[in-house]
Amino acid sequence: MSPAPLRLTVSDLACERGGRAVFAGVSFAAGAGDLVAVVGHNGAGKSSLLRVIAGLVPKAAGSVVVEGAETSGDEGRPSGEHMHYCGHADALKPALTVRENLAFWRDYYGGAALAPEDALDLFAIEPLADLPAAYLSAGQKRRLALCRLFVSYRPVWLLDEPTSALDVATQARLSERMREHLAGGGIILAATHGDLGLAPALVLTIGAA
Numbered sequence: 001m002s003p004a005p006l007r008l009t010v011s012d013l014a015c016e017r018g019g020r021a022v023f024a025g026v027s028f029a030a031g032a033g034d035l036v037a038v039v040g041h042n043g044a045g046k047s048s049l050l051r052v053i054a055g056l057v058p059k060a061a062g063s064v065v066v067e068g069a070e071t072s073g074d075e076g077r078p079s080g081e082h083m084h085y086c087g088h089a090d091a092l093k094p095a096l097t098v099r100e101n102l103a104f105w106r107d108y109y110g111g112a113a114l115a116p117e118d119a120l121d122l123f124a125i126e127p128l129a130d131l132p133a134a135y136l137s138a139g140q141k142r143r144l145a146l147c148r149l150f151v152s153y154r155p156v157w158l159l160d161e162p163t164s165a166l167d168v169a170t171q172a173r174l175s176e177r178m179r180e181h182l183a184g185g186g187i188i189l190a191a192t193h194g195d196l197g198l199a200p201a202l203v204l205t206i207g208a209a
């Protein structure tokens with residue numbers, strides 16, 4: 001039997017933070033190869049949407065369903081386990097070296113994909129491999145955070161302002177990596193105020209225009 005195609009379905013999703021409604025009634029679906037650009041004004045709820053979809057913030061209503069995520073091989077797993085979330089905070093361990101950070105995340109996520117050495121190569125941070133993450137510049141930290149996407153395979157990527165702090169050459173590298181993930185049958189949701197260097201299949205506007 002051929003595997004079910006990858007599909008992310010978000011239905012009537014609502015979010016409250018600090019006792020206040022942030023958004024409600026958000027519904028969309030994305031399939032293999034789709035880039036969804038999440039746009040909206042500051043404070044509209046783009047980051048909150050990604051965090052709710054990832055399961056990091058509880059939803060006030062609605063549902064998030066991932067189908068056809070064959071990599072896990074386990075239909076009963078929460079949808080967040082099929083996703084990589086890359087937020088504003090780079091979630092690095094400051095005392096660990098660059099290489100140790102990637103080894104940590106590979107062990108934590110499981111389902112190894114690229115070896116840490118090869119992931120470092122993707123964003124040209126091999127020369128920094130033995131430095132503690134605390135010593136990295138903002139753009140270098142962001143590069144390292146993006147390398148985490150590659151040390152274990154997860155089909156759905158949730159990226160919050162992924163190009164922030166990246167120089168132009170690295171933004172182009174990121175676009176290429178995103179293109180490859182989509183071509184391989186993945187799904188990407190990216191909250192952005194700018195250009196991702198790729199044409200989205202869907203532009204999802206959160207909050208009033």
Ligand SMILES: Nc1ncnc2c1ncn2[C@@H]1O[C@H](COP(=O)(O)OP(=O)(O)OP(=O)(O)O)[C@@H](O)[C@H]1O
Binds near residue numbers: 046
């Ligand atoms: N931990 C929190 N507790 C209470 N309110 C919060 C919390 N985090 C975010 N909010 C509120 O939720 C709303 C949406 O914030 P969010 O960060 O999702 O917006 P955004 O669209 O990503 O904004 P930006 O474009 O500035 O990054 C804002 O009004 C914000 O103040």
